[in-house]
Amino acid sequence: MSFDTVLAQARAEGRTLLNEVEAKLLLKEAGVSVANTTLAKSRDEAQAQAEAAGYPVVLKVVSPDIAHKSDVGGVKLNLRDTAAVGAAFDEILASSKKAVPGANILGVAVQHMAPQGTEVIVGMTTDPQFGPVMMFGLGGIMVEVLKDVSFRLVPLADKDADQMINEIKGRPVLAGVRGQPPSDIAALKQTILKVSEFVEKHPEVRELDLNPVFAYPDGALAVDARIVISES
Secondary structure (H helix, E strand, O other): OOHHHHHHHHHHOOOOEEOHHHHHHHHHHOOOOEOOEEEEOOHHHHHHHHHHHOOOEEEEEEOOOOOOOHHHOOEEEEEOOHHHHHHHHHHHHHHHHHHOOOOOOOEEEEEEOOOOOEEEEEEEEEEOOOEEEEEEEEOOOHHHHOOOEEEEEOOOOHHHHHHHHHOOOOHHHHHOOOOOOOOOHHHHHHHHHHHHHHHHHOOOEEEEEEEEEEEOOOOEEEOOEEEEEOOO
16 A cells, blocks of 8 residues: 555545554555554454454554544453454444544454553654654653653654654663663664654655554564644
């Protein structure tokens, strides 16, 4: 799936928000390490895709009208068998429709549940004056609570990615604290640089969030992705 194809389809449908499956496919093609995610449009498809992904799995609602999936009961974690996946699929659709009546629900995203790692965020926004700006910081809800993030203008050089990682106040967390293993800094750096290359190559991208990215002692993996494109 090429970027141009996804862009044309989204614009034809009047969308500026790419769904999670589209975003991850594009980022994976760009060399970013993302969790493999498929779109299930039925209960049977969700169960078959879960078997292929390997248990445990995560299910998440996919809808251009639902930005915060957890808030509407649109996320189910740690599903360990076919029966649990089927029940979760039904519950996600029911709760999402109840919370957002009339929402265009495309289906449910299915992915293997990645092992927990240190959560970081890699993002990009477009400044009206300076253009695309990259962001890095501690991820999950911590980015909202602590707002401990660093910024650099695109395009990034190696030294820029190094500085972004090293200047956040939470840098000791990445080095490993209280018996926690250190994070793979080289993998985080590559994630930042690959995302920078992606947005530089595709100026239609106006916003991008990988949150969270799980940082491991060996590697890093983006488990959620969001891309906003320009209207034209």
